[in-house]
Amino acid sequence: MLMLTREDVRLGCQAADWRGALAQAAQSLVEAGRVSPEYGEGLLAREAQSSTYLGKGIAIPHGTPDSRRFVRATGVRVLQFPQGVSWHDGSRVNLLVTIAAQSDEHLDILRQLTHVLEREGVAESLAGATSPEEIIAALSRLPVTARLDADTLCLGLPAKDRLELALSAAARLRHVGCVDAGFVAAIAGQQPVPLGQGLWLVFGTTGVFTPALALATPDKRLHDEGGDVTGVFCLAAQGDAHRPLLDRLDGLIARGDGTKLHGLPAEQVLSRLAGESARAETARVRLLNAHGLHARPAGVLVQTARQQSLPVRVRLLEGSTEAVSVTSLSKVLGLGARRGQTLVFSAEGEGAAKAVSALVEAVRGGLGEPVTPLDEAHEVSAPRPLPVVPKAPPAPPPADEPLTAVPAAPGLAIAPAYVVRPLEFHYPERAHDAARERSRLENALLGARQQLGALVQRTVGGEVAQILAIHLEMVEDPALRDSAAEAIGEGASAEAGWWRAIETAARAQESLADRLLAERAADLRDVGRRVLGLLCGVEMPTPPEHPYILVAEDVGPSDVARLDTAKVRGIVTVRGGATSHSAILARALGIASVAGAGERVMALTSGVELIVDGELGRLVAAPSTARRQRTERRIAEQETLRQAAHGRRHEEARTQDGHRVEVAANLGSTAHAADAVERGAEGVGLLRTEFVFMAHPQEPDLATQIAEYSKAFDALGGRPLVARTLDVGGDKPLAYWPMPQEDNPFLGVRGIRLTLTRPEVLETQLRALLTAAGTRPVRIMFPMVKDIEEFRAGKALFDRVQAQVKAADVQLGVMIEVPSCALLAPSLAKEADFFSIGTNDLTQYTLAIDRGHPQLSAQSDALHPSVLHLIRLTVEAAHAEGRWVGVCGELGSDPQAIPVLVGLGVDELSVSSRRVPLVKARIRELTLPRARELAALALKQPTAAAVREALETA
Missing domain, CATH: 3.40.930.10 (Mannitol-specific EII; Chain A)
Incomplete structure (x- = not known):
């Protein structure tokens, strides 16, 4: 694009x-x-x-x-x-x-x-x-193109009536990522409209991501109270983009081809929907040009078509079913045909066979370019899991020079590099024995299930086992298996059919605006490669017996779970971010990890010594003796500090001169509250309540929410709980709350902006939190507030519910994530009880850098002086009104940032449970005057890098 x-x-x-x-x-x-x-x-x-x-x-x-x-x-x-x-x-x-x-x-x-x-x-x-x-x-600006292809067809279903076919067609559109669950629900309540010739239509506009047309046909002819049923079309309509699909349906009916669709294979159905009647002369030819149908060969093809006695149309067999005039250069170029793909020519009337034959021969002749035959064993048009020919890597990082990456999992490690190159999967695209290919796929799926089951049994750690269990569910997903089997039935090999199913599902996942959910596409491909390896006989590389640091393009979750934590000291990846599953698992296993290090690290030689700093997001190749010795001292000091911090984890965090800073835990699940308390958390500083909503197939009712929140209050034993109200929207969709796609969801309808459009949802959540709290302390805060008007709107709901519930110990606050909110903190502090600064979002909005951006994420550093100035303004405004301020973003657990935050006057730090003892220990090392000196020093710097350098040398 x-x-x-x-x-x-x-x-x-x-x-x-x-x-x-x-x-x-x-x-x-x-x-x-x-x-x-x-x-x-x-x-x-x-x-x-x-x-x-x-x-x-x-x-x-x-x-x-x-x-x-x-x-x-x-x-x-x-x-x-x-x-x-x-x-x-x-x-x-x-x-x-x-x-x-x-x-x-x-x-x-x-x-x-x-x-x-x-x-x-x-x-x-x-x-x-x-x-x-x-x-x-x-x-x-790309026009929206409606979708109709082999993946939107459901042919020969054992259905009993039109309604079942309609629902199957809608479900297929959801499976390929064109619509959401809301669309399917809307279709379920529709009566199909008759089109004639046994064809019926259902349509919807709710929850449409991509306009598309699906067709479901029965395995045998049906007749119900409405008449004959040859098939049911399901149209996902959006704007005017779906109108060409309706035109094709009109053409099909006008030609009288509707009744002839029953029993046809997918390719012939698509042919009819492309406008090729049963009387049309058609011919196929593989495109052999090395660089596809670019301008010069396309021009030759157009000239050849204009020499024919009647019009000829062409479509791409592997792409959309739309057939275009071969005499239009822009239309032919718009096909985007590549080497190895199949062009389908069609014409009707006297001389049609001669015309399409002339075009086929022109393509075979190269259209003015020299061409070579296809090597079917290696050259395929289907998407490949990994590049067959890796690009030549750039120069490796210079020796003894720090390279900046994304901090993914805290820790400090020194060990030789173990560089894992991308695997190559060679397989034929086509196969003739469909039954044999299905059997091969089933055997590979069985092998993958056995491998993953063994990994789950061997894995120690709840998060690791849970994510591997998700992988196991993916392998057992009947939709993936059915999609692959359908491709095999159309002539694909087991490998090509399986990978096509994986890519379709992964791309649908990637289309989600939410970065957290989109990154789950990596899990699908991880599972896909496991099965593909079994089909192709490709084994995973064997790591060395000595301690090492893993360096790879990317690391799948099952790769992390297989790691021997007694040997692996750290992980370095070219791509990825701090929110990927591999990063989550690395943190769970206590493995130092950095991500997004760039292509240069793939040029490293296995065995070269590496230093990985997962806290600062740095790595150093071939360190000098002096740097190595300094790092070894830091590692020894950190281990001593870790042990000492763990022993004092239940003590308060006070500076050496007695200044108290509360240290709480960030939680995504109420089930983890007890673990947070055991690790020394003085409360929950951020409960991400959206995970309660995401964990249910439909909106959780009042009783369900009360039960969920009560788990956390019970485990906290009277310690305070700070709950963020539902924070979903364009970037974090809920299947049962369909919302339109947004060009920039991070700046769209999310957080308090969204829940105020559904006040009954927010009111139910507030009632559940206050009821579950009872006499126990609860702090509720609204996310994505931009000014006092939004806070007042939410507070009006809160006041109404609290007047009825009368919770004993409650405060209502604001999450400072939007720069305008920090700048307007003096007005907000007059009415809000507290502020909690979400430094992750505040940083990306202040610096205009998406923290998940593959090239820029390393620059999204919350120690940037602009962010620190906003924190200072927030604290000063709050303290002037007697309010307290917490920090619940990643900055709160950054060892370099803790003195600065304390010096700026932050009252509470909320961090991941694992980091609570170490954060407390870091606070105990400080004095308040020294912390204020460091804060003043940081505020004077021009860049985040300068802040970190100044703090290192201060």
């Missing part, structure tokens, strides 16, 4: 001719670090082959295959020429979208741009744009 930034766009360019414009474009790529200067010759050579003019004033210069060796990083630079440039083919160009692509990524860009050409007035708007944002908006 085309991703542009302001830096990628240059406005107001001028050039005497097309060569001058192309030279500017090449230089722009060089300045951006995308290519070396030699790439400019590749741009000229490509124009010599054929023009890259696309239409509507847009040209898309890109290099030849030979010039790809000069590409350093894939990217795009856009140059606007408002006065226009005369191109060498006579066209007038106003916009150069210059592409540097290391493989065939430019096909995706090309496909996107063909959609741009379909919009009226696009040439004028691009030529007259006065800001980069206008250009980006025009080029980056």
Whole structure:
């Protein structure tokens, strides 16, 4: 997908001719670090082959295959020429979208741009744009494309009536990620509408992520009170994007092909829905061009089609069923066809066979390019779990220089690196014996179940066993197995069918806006690779017998669970973040871990010594003797400190001069409250109540919530509990609370903004919390408050419920996550009883960095002076009104940050249960004057890095 930034766009360019414009474009790529200067010759050579003019004033210069060796990083630079440039083919160009692509990524860009050409007035708007944002908006906005493919078909079901077929079709749309459970529920209450010829239709607009059409047919002809039932279509409608699907249905009925759908295989059903009647001449051909159907071969195909005596249409067998005219260059390019995929040509009338045959032969001949046959054993069009040919790694990190990464699990470790390269899975895409392939898949699934079951039995630790149990459920998921079996029935191999099912489910998971839920796609692929390894005979690499630090592209949860904690000292991953399951498990196992370290770490050699600091998010390769000795002293000191901290975990946390700071625990589950108390927590500083809602298939009622919250109050034995009211929304959806997708859910309807739209939900939760508390201390806070108006709206509900329940010891506060809330703290402090600062969200909103961003997350440091200034403002405003302030974000457990927070006047730190003893111990090392000195020092620094450096040397 085309991703542009302001830096990628240059406005107001001028050039005497097309060569001058192309030279500017090449230089722009060089300045951006995308290519070396030699790439400019590749741009000229490509124009010599054929023009890259696309239409509507847009040209898309890109290099030849030979010039790809000069590409350093894939990217795009856009140059606007408002006065226009005369191109060498006579066209007038106003916009150069210059592409540097290391493989065939430019096909995706090309496909996107063909959609741009379909919009009226696009040439004028691009030529007259006065800001980069206008250009980006025009080029980056993809039209919503409705989905109809083999994965949305449910054929030959043993159904008894139309309603069962309708529900099956709706469930299929949910399985492939097009709709949510709310859509299925809406369909369940509908009576299908007759279309004629035994076909029926149900449709809905609620909970639609992607417009789509599903078809469910019975295994035998049905007849009920409504008439014959050949099949039931289920339409997920959204805007106008679904209208082409309705047009296809109209065409099917008009041709009288509706009754003929019964008993047809998936490919023929799709053929009929694509507009290919039973009378049409059709022919298939595999595309052999190395770089797919890009502009030059597509142009040859279009010219060949225009020479035929009647119109010919083409569709992509592996993609959407939409057939397009072969005489339209933009439509043909919009198919995005790649090498190895199958083109399906169709035509009707006298001479149809000759016309489609001519196009098939043109494709086989290469469309003006040399082509080579496909190697079926290695070259497939289905998505692959891992790259078959890994990219050459960049230079390794310099010796004895700290490399910044994302802190994933606390700890400090020194050990040799053990670098795990991506596994390669080689398998054929197609197989002829479907029964044998299904048997192979069942055997592999059985083997995976046995492996995971053994891992669960061997695993010590609740979180690890729980996540592995989830993996076991994934292996046993009948929907995954059925999806794979269906692909096998269509001719796929066991490996290809299984991975297709995994990728479909994983991509649906990734489409969720919630980062926590989207990262569960890694679990699906982890399970998928386990089964694929059994099918392909690929075994996991064997780690060394000596202690080591694992270095990998990414680490799946089952990989972490297999680790021998007596040997593995740390984990370093190229990708990932602090919220991934592998990071959660590393913390549960006490393994120091950093994530998002970048591609350079894959260039490390196994055996090179590494230092991993999971608290600061740093690693050092080949450390010097002095650095190694300092680190060893720190490790020894930390172990001594850990033991001493554990022994004093139930004592209060006071500085050496007697200043008291409460230390509480952050909880996601009420069941963990007893463990928090045992570890020394003085209460619960953050109960994430959304997990109570996520744990139930429907909205928990009052009795259910009271029972859940009571578990925590009972375990706390009179210690205070701070509960955050329901914090879900666009980024954390609930299946039973459908909400529209948002372009930027982190800035959308979530937290208090959402619950105020459903006051009955918030009122029930407040009543449950106050009732469960009874005479015990409860502190309730609203999330995502931006100003006093939202707090007052929530407080009105609270006051009404409290007047009825009359809880004995209750306070109502605000979670400081939005910068405006911190800046307006003086007005809020007059009415709120306390503040709790969520430094994770406050940091990402203040710095405008998503803390889960793969490139930027390492820069999302809550010790940034801007965040510290907001904390200072919040504390000063609260204390002026006699209110207390807590910190419940990750910053509260950062050893470097604790003195600063104490010095800023924070009254309470709420951290993970495991960190409670160590946080208390760190507070006991301080004096209040020293903490205030460090806080003042931090506030004077210009960057987060400068803050950390100043604190290290102070």
